[in-house]
Amino acid sequence: MSRSKLSLLSAVCVLLLSHGEGFADASVNWPQFRGPQASGVSEAAAPVTWNVQSGENIRWQTPIPGLGHACPIIWQDRIYVATAVKPGAKPELKVGLYGDISSYSEKDPHQWRLLCLDKHKGKILWDKLAIQAIPRSERHTKATHCNSTPATDGQRIVALFGSEGLYCFDMEGKQLWHQDLGRMNPGYYAVTDSSWGFGGSPILHDGKVIVQCDVASEQFLVVFDAKDGRQLWRTPRKDVPTWDTPIVATSPGRTQVIVNGWKQIAGYDFATGHELWHLKEGGDIPVASPILTHDSVILTSGHGKYHPMRAVRLNAVGDITPADITETNQAVAWCHPRRGNYLSTPIPVGDLVWGDLDGIVTCFDAVTGKMNYNERIGGGGQGFTASPVSAGGKLYFTGEQGDVFVLPATAQFSVLATNKLGGLCLSTPAASEGTLFFRTTEKLVAVGFKDKSTDKR
Secondary structure, three states, rough: OOOHHHHHHHHHHHHOOOOOHHHHHOOOOOOOOHHHOOEEEEEOOOOOOOOOOOOEEEEEEEEOOEEOOOEEEEEEEEEEEEEEEEEOOOOOOOOOOHHHHHHOOOOOOOOEEEEEEEEOOEHHHHHHHHEEEEEOOOOOOOOOOOOOOOEEEOEEEEEEEEHEEEEEEOOOOEEEEEEOOOOOOOOOOOOOOOOOOOOOEEEOOEEOOOOOOOOOOOOOEEEOOOOOOOEEEEEEEEEOOOOOOOOEEEOOOOOEEEEEOOEEEEEEEEEEEEEEEEOOOOEHHHHHOOEEEEEEEEEOOOOOOOEEEEEEOOOOEEEEOOOOOOOOOOEEEEEEEEOOOOOOEEEEOEEEEEEOOOOEEEEEEEOOOEEEEEEEOOOOOOOOOOOOEEOOOOEEEEEOOOOEEEOOOOOOOOOOOOEEEEEOOOOEEEEEEEEEEEOOOOEEEEEEEOOOOOOOO
């Protein structure tokens, strides 16, 4: 099939994938982790350079209480942010490149809250308390008690607060229902008493809430009715703890939920939860989420013997595991066994896919898997936990120290600019109408071209 026909097919798939109620206006709404259909892509151009101190291309900055890596989401003129507030001192956070599996055990009560802000001015419109309790689980030294990004379909908002449960609110912050999913204690599978904090985010599709719950005690995929929280189906899984967010893929003949993993990377029928296909092997600490490009899903994971980057066709059926991870088959279109990501989710733009492994950026051809470049950004001294996003044909990679590297979305490597956020950042930004919204550990920063007629700040 020619590249032009593949591009046309990709465009058709995107239209099919985005027909649901949660994706009414992709240029405005950023309704879940990584935005519309988790693509991480906004068509509107955003600034390439900015300066937090001087205010250049900074629309506003708003302090956010507590600590959380949950990403901001956007619906129309409002931004929603989840956070965990510990009264008194700010919780500790240890960033950087290290292999310590330690966690924090905190015995003080926390408040899990959902905030709503005006997108244009940054004013906090409301701040709702979901639950106040002593955390039921520990968190990794790099994690928080609020890692999961909320999701919205314009009618309701769902927020997952790890062991404290799944909550659903209306668009004004009124709590509609709550589900206790048990103690969500994912940690390193080889050290069974480790607990790093839950990291996967809920997604909303066609009036249903989907949550991947792979923790130490059990692993399962569950779907709830978004209207009342009623469980529709629950499918057991056999895997290790994971921290990724599932994705919904609609292709001719079926709609499936695709999840990452190590022992059971799989696609499940959206209506019934029946497994359609599965794939074994990869990194044994799966964090990166699946992404869609053309007629395939890109899957990657890190740690262990392999950290692959590979493409699986959406029409896969049954056990599609090759005899050797270096091989391909009818379902596995291409694979690079040791070119994958660990913490951040890759990003597709057009016919290309980029991955980031601790500041080493690799560009692949989405169809063939050909590697175009493998280059380092920054000096190699900081970690990269946030996932990259794209706006107006530019790529934005955010390091934990708050350095944002801007690259062109082309097959040729270059760094157009490096900008500072003025604080630690492990949260993936949101994008809407040419403005990028970065959440640091202290505040939410709106990076965009100022409208002199409306911006009075």
